[in-house]
Amino acid sequence: MIDVARILLDSPLPQLDRLFDYAVPEGLSADAQPGVRVKVPLRSAGRMIEGWVIERAEVEPGGRPLSEVASVVSAVPVLPASLYSLARRVADRAAGSASDVLRLAIPKRMVRAEKTWLAADPPTAPAVTPDAAARARELTAIYPGLADAVLAGERIALDAPPHPTPGALRGAWSDLLAALAALVLDGGRSALIVVPDHRDQSQILEALAILVPDDAVVRDDARRSGPERFATYLRLLSPAPCIVVGNRSTVYAPAHDVGAVLVWDDGDPLLAEQLSPGVHARDAALVRQEEEHSALVFAGHTRTTDVERLVQLGWLRDIPAARRASPRVVLSATHEAEHRGARVPSAAFGAAREALQHGPVLVQVARPGYSPVLVCAECRTPARCRHCAGPLRARRPGATPDCGWCGRSAPNWSCANCAGTRFRMASSGSERTADELGRAFPGIRVIVADGDHPVTAVDARPALVIATRGAEPPAEGGYRAIILLDGDKMLMTEQLRIGESCLRWWSNAAAMAAPGAPVHLVGVTGPVARALATWTHPAYARMELADRAPLLMPPTVRVAAVEGVTVSVDRALAELREAVPDLGPLAVLGPVPTDDGSRALVRVDYAHGRAVAEQLRASVVADAVRGRRRGPGPRTTLRVRLDVPELDL
Template identity: 75%
Template sequence: MTARPTARVLIDSPLPQLDRLFDYVVPAALIETARPGVRVKVPLRTMGRTVEGYLVERGEESDADRPLSELEDVVSPVVVLPPGLYATARRAADRAAGSASDILRLVIPKRMVRAEKAWAAAPAPDAPAVTDDAVAWARSVTAQYPDLASAVTGGERVALDAPPRPGDVAPAWAELLAAIAVETLASGRSAVVVVPDHRDEAHVLGVLAGQVAESAVVRDDARRSGPERYASYLRLLADVPCIVVGNRSTVYAPAHDVGVVVIWDDGDPLLAEPLSPGVHARDAALVRQEVEGSALVFAGITRTTDVERLVALGWVRDIPARRRESPRVVLSATREGESRGTRVPSAAFAAAREALADGPVLVQVARPGYAPVLVCADCRTPARCAHCAGPLRARRPGAVPDCTWCGRSAPAWSCAACSSPRLRMASSGSERTADELGRAFPNTRVIVSDGEHQITHVDPKPALVIATRGAEPFVAGGYRAVILLDGDRMLMTEQLRIAEACLRWWSDAAALAAPGAPVHLVGVAGPAARALATWTQPAYARAELAERAPLHMPPVVRVAAVEGTAPAVSGALAQLRTDVPALSEAAVLGPVPREEATVRALVRFEYAQGRAVAESLRASVIAEALRGRRRRGAPPGPRNTLKVRLDVPDLDL
């Protein structure tokens, strides 16, 4: 019997029941172009239409009696899905109880015909050459960490505490990441550098621009236009090494022969993917390292509890710096005779005044705007909008307050608790802080950097720089003093990891100080403040893990969120108990009511139970989707009656 050529295709669809490979017959006209990795069009009989997908495998089948549809067409002859990318996406999706096509949709840009034709007509890129001077520079930087070069060459998993100091062009951490990438490129392999946002990306690209040719670096982020992203993606598919720098989805970048993947600041929430299946860049990098065997480097000013857990298990190797560096941190409190409500104590005020004679001073605040929080002047009840119950804010002194949610103004506001019409500003934002400090330091330049006023660089001339957390501009040579305000208010946020996040915000700002410059943390005590003062962030992460272990809090355990209609969630939890009988009695929290007639439950489970839990919950999602599809005469309701997300960082019901 003659064998017929077949193709296994992954349908590009968000429907969970289609997350598998479908078999199709390859017609004679497409034998040459239907190669693994190309985009194809296939008929889907269950939907009665033609859909797009990726040809994953080619084979032959001797069973000619099995009815199979034929491939409709090959969209493009370009192989956009290499085997390694599919393997990584499949593993990451299975771990997160999601669909591989959802991950590939984040990685592979939409096809741009003009960009593809230009790429096909252009000559193949040459292998990048790294000069001896660039290699010598890279080795001098990585030499600060003993055994780092050999660990990267050997494909190890490594954790680094980056040097907390600014350079002349970029922060020292950007030089470290660039040096690792340059050394890897010099060895003939690619390097993938993943950073949280465009500011970090600009720092790394700025350092690389002075060491390697522009053609050797590929920028990959969602801020670029569609044709630019697609052209960059096609460059990655070439059989020559390169350095890839980009944001969270860059962790999947299919560069040629990847030697190292570097994740910078994995505690930044921007590295957590909000779209389904919600795989964090850190977890995706760990999966990729297992699939490809490349080296993996976690670097940051601070150490997250997630990475510290891996270090404690021996899964990640901690390589300390040859010489320990730390800023000069002062825990600044009010002195005798000062009011306890004083926002800037005299010690910090004096440090700022002295530092302004030499250069800029950084003041970190918690929130943007003028007065982000308004309360009743009589009973201190938070001021709320009469239309949507959103919090009111004041943009300027004496201005009519408006709602931060709906934008409506509230000219005739009265307190719902005591009917008082008087308002009081309960907190100071970046603009109000700038006004207050501008009056305290007359004839001094004041610069505001927050979400509405984004500034990336400031010259080294004297100035007061008021910045919200994460928006601190870079100064060549560093700030002459750093003052960290509102730390007590930051710690009051009701989140499991708020102390860990505050330590990261403070440490990142402290790392911008010039060597020897004072860093004043105002009005904060406790373990996080002591960790900043002694610059012992890894020890703080270990202590956090020890406290969370008896409480079964992440990352000591994994957490899955199950949300949907009450019957769907109850059915999924019952099936989970059946499939994973080893789950503890206290594993499930909830369900509790949510919006739009839905409920939500949290499931805590050990890492060893991860595969079984993911498979059970994924099966429930598919079963619920098929059940909803069969109810054609049912009244309108929520389209997705069951949603599952694994590795929820906080137990926030």
């Protein structure tokens, strides 16, 4: 019998996404245990490659001798069996590689951090005081049965309270999620809180500081240094429960005995993983819940169609608040006596003027900068860069415009349509809006909050806060009025989910209003405006699902993007139709030509999702092997991505 280690290689090559048997030398037998990282020879490449030991076994000698494990990188088992199982299932669902998932979950090894951790005393289980547990129960009482449902391991969809926490610079939603996590920790289990960005993370950490001791909270995000991240990861491997707060990769955190995974604002695009295999944190959380049978909560100020679909199927349980609360939303439009092009109607202008006597006012705009869009003053043709055809923009009045893509200036621009040489500002960015409103409200301080001017918080003094969507800073005590501008322009974006996105942007801003403060949505009518005004987001999501179902639009179906050289795409589609004959004639859209070949979309119902993922993955592997045999030239041209949110060919 031969002592064998079955190893998953840390390689992006799809044909290597399986377990390989390596003989374990006697000198490495004690350290080469499941979960540790090792180095092994790769015969086909003639080099060493790292991998993880997944399991040990004894096998009969075969006709061909096995290669031996070359060395053990570290004797610390950093890959628990539960994490490998999760990564394998997530990768299989997305037609990807398990090593790509593990690369997102396991940070790079830091030797000094590892030695420090091994020399330190193991962490102890943190305790939640009875007063804190009672306070947590009180915070969750506005949702009858919520706390018991989470402790029982149920799957829940939750509409978060849409108002700030009194006397604090955070939303009430953060107190609610912190309370649920504290109750899970009080029961001796870990909780994961997944949020889109650092601002949401800061609010959660502030809320947790009131309920649990500092050593109970583990911060997990990419803004930390390499040694800090690796030390944090080692802390999660210890058998002591904790509360993990971080971004999308936190959904894979190997915390001890996870009792609940809490996902905030799953509609935020920051929760969609850009790296291969591109699995959204929401989908990874659903897979993890099936693996571990922990509680799962999707909370937000809006309801995504993805979550509402699961509610309609009975997979998620909707728990409403005992008393429905909503901001005071006003649909504002210009009156007949007002100038047709007035950007701020008189009703919204009057509300802002009155609110500025008591505190800050938030004005949300679509874009940053001064004038993000310029047009020809003569024929209104959009002004384009002569080098790259990108849109020209103005950074300030009278300045030479520059390109929004390549950054080149355009001092001698002329219109390609009419040869005109004069510009006209066709839109107002955050800085131009600040100039205009600053003149309209003299003596009032104006604060610009966007990507170039990040603002973390605003005090209670009167101020005009001009913020782009998603960059709104919290205000002490909440904003005394909120004006949502450019809504009609936002809705004109050609995206399938633009209605959902706009409703989320507006709702997240409206939730920052002080109790009773008006929220004016300017110049927007229709279903999205009504959903905001009545605060009936689940109903809007249901309507969207009903509209998309007959058109086979996501998320009523799963959509896979297949792209690469034309011959590879055609072969993959032909193999898919042969392997899954029930796809139907409307399942495949395309292929259409692209810069490097062609691209096609495959629409499948969820019942066929596994079979389609397996077949597409087999096509990717086969194409990679064929490319390797061809010799020099392009390799692994076929690329597959499942659950793409848009039908974009």
